[in-house]
Amino acid sequence: MSRDRTPEPQSASTLEEIRATRLAKVEQLKQVGQTPYAYRWEVTHHAAELQAKFADLPNGEEDPTEVAIAGRIRTRRTSGKNLAFFDLQDETGKIQLFIERSQLEQGMADTPNAFDHLVKLTDAGDIIGVKGTLRRTPRGELSVKVGQYAMLTKSLLPLPDKWHGLTDVAKRYRQRYVDLIVNPDVREIFRRRALITASIRRYLDQQGFIEIETPVLQTEAGGAEARPFITYHNTLEMELYLRIATELHLKRLIVGGFEKVFELGRIFRNEGISTRHNPEFTTIEVYQAYADYQDMMRLTEAIITTAAQDVLGTLKITYQGETIDLTPPWRRITMHDLVKQATGLDFTQFETLKEAKAAAKLAGLTDIDDCESIGKLLNEAFEQKVEPTLIQPTFVLDYPVEISPLAKPHRSKPGLVERFELFIVGRETANSFSELTDPIDQRERLEAQADRKAAGDLEAHSVDEDFLTALEHGMPPTGGLGIGIDRLVMLLTDSPSIRDVIAFPLLKPEKGEDSP
Template sequence: MSELRQTRLEKARTLASLGQGPYALRFAPSHSTAELQQAHADLPKGEERDVVVAVAGRVMTRRVMGKLAFFTLADESGPIQLYLEKATLEAAAPDAPPPGAFGQITTLVDAGDLIGVEGSLRRTDRGELSVKVKGWTMLSKSLQPLPDKWHGLADVEKRYRQRYLDMIVSPHTRETFRRRALAVSAMRRWLDERGFLEIETPVLQSQPGGADARPFETHHNALDLPLTLRIATELHLKRLVVGGFERVYELGRIFRNEGVSTRHNPEFTSVEIYQAYADYTDMMELTEQLLAHVCQQVCGTTAITYQGTAIELAPPWRRATMHALVQQATGLDFTTFSTRAEAAAAMEACGLAVPELADSVGRLLVEAFEQKVEDTLIQPTFVLDYPVENSPLARAHRSKPGLVERFELFIVGRETANAFSELIDPLDQRRRLEAQQARKAAGDLEAQGVDEDFLQALEVGMPPTGGLGIGIDRLVMLLTDSASIRDVIAFPLLKPEQPEQGG
């Protein structure tokens, strides 16, 4: 590698001596490669079109055959062939120093270099639209060669660490992040058009809340103040609803000090949406319409395929209570259990694990759901009516004691969205948060604390509100047929590489 780099450095010095960069200030392309491909699709084989075009991009491949050479140049929109003819180049630049214009481009330009070219268009006898180059400019000399091979498990870690290389050599990777950008912009437009305002809330917080998650801790030196990174945007967005904003959302980064898996990254993106005078049934309709719209905008259809399985996102979606789903999967009716011991014994008899931290019938219901139901929910399914113990910020169910008006959306076995009829009773909310604080004091690192300022805001009065959170990364996984969350985060968190040990 060092020898190759040295060779390229020498070429860079030669280019500099010839007045060719090797690092240009600017170049003005007249077209993208895709625009040329589309505009001149009618050019017949073997014919030329006397137009003047300028394109810029990275040299991906090069073939030199005597007095002809063929390079592949790729910009963001795709590739195009460069047709390099010695006679044409030298006629256009007769005063070029040795080895001449053709010799310079064929000996000093390597795969990986960024160049700009000007010329006319030619359709080769094989049907390849090409820029017939009459002049060229080195824009940035690459000192490192591109990977020769870029596939297989052996390269997965390097793909994440050197994402720029992955993007250069893999159009699929670039398409994944293009779709991610389109999904985010489509979501914002849809919400903005319906009167929702995006308002930013603090990332640094003195009291984390809005989710059951362990926060990252930091310290503000000037104020000598311990702070955490936010684990949700919920409590501040609710303060905005108290303040008079009836439709508000924020799409941004969330930070949770948790493990890493194909579904979890400590830094991820979510959107939280709050609508005054609405409840969780309104949020179900909003979720269906919003995600179907985003899928249509990004994929051109609501019928997609994920890891070989057909998924239909056109509404309406299945709706089922957690109790009904668990009973269907296990035969256990958790509404009949009056004590934790009774529920635990029934679960053990069915071969289900009974964690000690699941200290109530409601928490055991959620455990049974996660063990036996969650992975089976492939088509979009709203799972309704969670136990109150697992939902400290959701309103008590209007007709089912012990439950709250909450749903989670599952697609391909993954939670994709979470929504409540929001709890607006400040006294009930205080009791719930104090119970969470007790769990935290007992050692539950993910339990929430008591946010006195939020409770004071609720005492001012919050209108009936529906709230919704959607995981952007998991949604993009679905829309891009990506198996791992790392595939849809441009720069996922990784452990530092260990230095190689000498022999």
């Protein structure tokens, strides 16, 4: 048996030569009356469906059921002059094509030399449609016994003979279309991503939440500490920002009378790139009137566990070799207590920033000279000494007011706010507040942010006067929640990098490419 896994001639050693050879086949197809780029094909079944439906077909037996499938040729093998075997891949998986000269030429009597044309004018990567019946080979391979075929799309470039998914990661991201063709596991990641977001939307719908879209182009970028992307509207002659959060517009909806709203959408932040950061990413923000951050903790558990159960069928998952138990209730502990356990420092006891910094340096903290308050120093201690250790789901509670400009003051702990962040596998997955509803307090905090921005802090807020006007009309007590969809998908697909779960992540141009 001949195995034709790279069907181009051995002399075709460059992409240009391969492309030229395939272009010649395009012309040959036209000459024999075949359309190299068809308009449609009636598909009745998919590969996975056939594999399941005919799983009990005995070796060597046939089933007369007529099927029509379509997909991409992955491998081609010939056996003598009258028999060929192709592996056909569609969205659901692979199935073998059993191509016998006599059967094919009988089914395509009006197409002379149909078998020879199929064998000689197709290549791995071409998309074809076939009709036929089912048979299982004596070796146990379920196959479509082809009676008719049509070329649907002639590919001009070859598939990689060996796709180096681990060593050539950048190429996988740049040519995601090829990555998806040759790596079924990658297709499964994006299928699961779609199922995860569908599950979240379905659950919130069942709880009475409604999704309302808010502007991507904004006159003031607010709702988070982040550097925005800036653009310009020619007709209006004004600078605009790509949104860094959906928070402030969703809160306007709460002011307007909606009690349960959310938006699942794209966010843009002009900041660094890492395995857990991409300039364009997806979040869901949820706001519920008459609720607080304790209610949001329960909602967070419900959203994530429902998605895990719907998509994976279990709450015990594995992430990068670590077993993670998502069974609620999850651990709840304050930032102060976590830092004290990790460093021995009790930040409630320091009277001056100078004293706190001296103790922090003795405890091994670095790069803290720019911390201008004890609250910020506490957060820095948490990020350096605690955050990477939070592997199992953990709600970290009660943050310093200095880093939480949109959260309500803690009802019993001065200097803190009612806020939690959820950490799983050492990274933040969700963030929530008892939302600040006092317009006077909110103005003071936003003006403090504006002062920082004027002093050169590119991540600080401006004062959004319209948002403050909305608050002055009165916003009910509200719990707010944000979940990073990309990080949640990373967790539920065992993906080490955010680029693995974003179909087309932003990349620097390769040498020789024009800059965007």
